[in-house]
Amino acid sequence: MSLTTYHSKLQEHAIFKRFNERWVADPDFRKALNEDKAGTLAGYGINCSPADVQSLFEADVSQPSKAMRAMWQIVVTKTNWVNEFYKKQALPSDLRIYSWRERQIARQLLELGPFHTKSNLHASLSIELTKGCSVGCWFCALSPDRLSGIFEYSTANQVLWNDVLLVLHQYLGTGVQSGFLYWATDPLDNPDYEKLCLDFYKITGVFPPTTTAQALKDPARTRALLKISQERGCWLNRFSILSIKMLNQVHAEFSAEELAQVECLSLNRESAFAFGNAGKFRERANKEPELLQKQRKNLLWAPWYTGDPAYANTEEYPLASIGCVTGFLLNMCDRTVQLISPAAASDRWPLGYYIHAQGTFNDGAELAALLNRMIEEHMSPFLRPSDRLCFHNWLQFEELETGFRLNGRFHQSTTFQGQERHSQWREIGDLVHRGGKTVAEISEIVSVKCNVNPEVVQSMLNELLRAGVLDEINN
Structure with missing residues (x-):
């Protein structure tokens, strides 16, 4: 998706964009439009027809009118451009x-x-x-x-x-x-x-x-x-x-x-x-x-x-x-x-x-x-042995048979589990949930209790770091 495509849609639909600015901002305009579409559009100098905006007043929008289709095209092309530029191109090297x-x-x-x-x-x-x-x-x-x-x-x-x-x-x-x-x-x-x-x-x-x-x-x-x-x-x-x-x-x-x-x-x-x-x-x-x-x-x-x-x-x-x-x-x-x-x-x-x-x-x-x-x-991709770990206090910790789940806001959650590593995940989840222990301490405890290499435990802890669930502000 090129920037030219986004800008061309803005130019193509400039009058519908102006209509939308008035529609969103002004309740008196919406009321007047409902009573007299042609007169209201003319009075506000918006050069489109009543048919162009009709679907905004109908419960069934399966057949959107021109204004609605135009704004949707603008939103889609903008979203595509933002995703291309900010999420693929303009990234830290x-x-x-x-x-x-x-x-x-x-x-x-x-x-x-x-x-x-x-x-x-x-x-x-x-x-x-x-x-x-x-x-x-x-x-x-x-x-x-x-x-x-x-x-x-x-x-x-x-x-x-x-x-x-x-x-x-x-x-x-x-x-x-x-x-x-x-x-x-x-x-x-x-x-x-x-x-x-x-x-x-x-x-x-x-x-x-x-x-x-x-x-x-x-x-x-x-x-x-x-x-x-x-x-x-x-x-x-x-x-x-x-x-x-x-x-x-x-x-x-x-x-x-x-x-x-x-x-x-x-x-x-x-x-x-x-x-x-x-x-x-x-x-x-x-x-x-x-x-x-x-x-x-x-x-x-x-x-x-x-x-x-x-x-x-x-x-x-x-x-x-x-x-x-x-x-x-x-x-x-x-x-x-x-x-x-x-x-x-x-x-x-x-x-x-x-x-x-x-x-x-x-x-x-x-x-x-x-x-x-x-x-x-602050920006190391890996945890240091002396880092003290705890989860964000707004996350809800939930034990699972094969690991644990962290529940955030708006029904968002992330799960750490595995059939082969369920005991390690359960132990790690419990220790980090309780808080206060360092990476080195957790690695030693889990490696001994679960009979696993400390490097494996450190790798699992780094998964928590990458998932954004560790409180980096207070620890």
Whole structure:
């Protein structure tokens, strides 16, 4: 699946994409459309016919109308492109980073469920170019402070920036291409954002995607950014739509064709979009439980939720993180690096991601030394004899005759068993479940009790590591 195929579908169906933006965001539009389709479509300047959207109002969707077929084609081609690029092409070249990333993804399936894990980009890199954010969205799952610093494109910073990118390219290899230049920030807060993107493109070969809530602050700048990014093959840009008024203004300022390759994320309160329950939103929802109940109703719009038995008969909210980086998070203002991976938001991890390691740097050489230390200490593909093992505390341990099973959230589970090794698996499961013992201690106990070579036991323990079931944060 090529990027050209995805972009061609966006261009082909630009008007239906615009219809969908209004349909998802605006309940008044949906109500008016139900009463007078032709008049409502004309009034909103959406150039399609009532027949094109008719199946949205029918219980039987076996014969979907044009709008529904168009959006499905966009979703399918986007999914295919994401799978091709993020899951096959833009992967870390270093085996240690790759194996760490894979086991974190395996853990996320058990902790965050199939939708998050399978649809997530699992990017290896995010870089913030400001300290804080000027927008202040009430629902932001990453809870940034107010804007207090900008990484300017000065002569000294230009040198530092290029050194940083070269180091990241050295350590991540093709994985650096999955990077983007924002996190708990709005990229357009930095007046030099475009220059920094061009350097990223020069070194990595990829122009990074942009998500901004400030598309209307300077429309000329926004158009120029879209132009230079699309000319360089950027796969996606996104506008965060914070209100219906903003949606009206965006649709008035930019034509459907101009925004064909721009996703408009409906983040207004009336939207059918379901928010991630982390950060500021989680704080608000803890005080106003009805807020989360509304999000559960919004989930009924999502086929991935209503059609997947993983989400049946569970009280767990499936959007407990918006994290899409399983790798390194840098801030160029503070010169900080964190090794992070998505996790269910909690009191300890309120932003919906684990911080496995962190540090600071002043130049490219210090960054290289810091990354090397993080890789050595946290990303080994194999357990060390001194590692103390226990399962994640949210996993439910279940003994089996031939081994054991670990049950996660959303009906997800993983089993370790075997007819020839059932006694070893049962003993290993019991020891790790109890916690507190090292790899060396477990290997010795199991090898003696089960009359098996310690190397076999260590190999079995490494299977647990690869499966993502071992708690690497607390041990």
